[in-house]
Amino acid sequence: MPTERRSLLKRLLGLPAALAGLTETEAALPETRQDVPLYQGHTRLGNLIFISGAGAHFEGDIRSHTDHVLKEIEKELIKAGSSMQKVLKVSVLLHDLSDYQAMNEVYRGRFGNKPPVRTTVAVRAGVPNDSLVEIDCIAYI
Numbered sequence: 001m002p003t004e005r006r007s008l009l010k011r012l013l014g015l016p017a018a019l020a021g022l023t024e025t026e027a028a029l030p031e032t033r034q035d036v037p038l039y040q041g042h043t044r045l046g047n048l049i050f051i052s053g054a055g056a057h058f059e060g061d062i063r064s065h066t067d068h069v070l071k072e073i074e075k076e077l078i079k080a081g082s083s084m085q086k087v088l089k090v091s092v093l094l095h096d097l098s099d100y101q102a103m104n105e106v107y108r109g110r111f112g113n114k115p116p117v118r119t120t121v122a123v124r125a126g127v128p129n130d131s132l133v134e135i136d137c138i139a140y141i
Contacts, residue, residue, distance in 0.1 A: 091136050
């Protein structure tokens with residue numbers, strides 16, 4: 001009997017691992033499901049909202065990528081019940097540190113008159129999926 005079915009039987013019947021035909025190692029391993037997403041767009045803890053990193057996965061320069069990413073962050077903040085003006089902390093990952101000035105030109109003013117604290121780093125191996133920038137943030141409701 002495949003491990004997955006044995007695991008299901010064990011859970012349904014409440015059987016100890018040995019009776020369900022599982023080794024202790026098999027019983028302890030979490031099931032992996034391909035239909036479960038790797039991450040959420042945001043999560044909440046009390047009045048804090050944590051927004052996942054957003055990238056731009058299309059051809060373009062740092063300005064177009066930064067503009068796109070900030071718009072995606074804003075959409076997720078609104079979906080979570082917050083706004084750009086309620087962002088407390090931002091992390092910016094750049095593919096290339098030479099894009100710092102151009103990214104700042106697009107970034108400036110997007111969070112209102114009282115900008116959040118920010119960390120900006122250039123990622124040695126690059127930002128995933130050919131994005132020139134990835135941004136995540138923490139906000140409040």
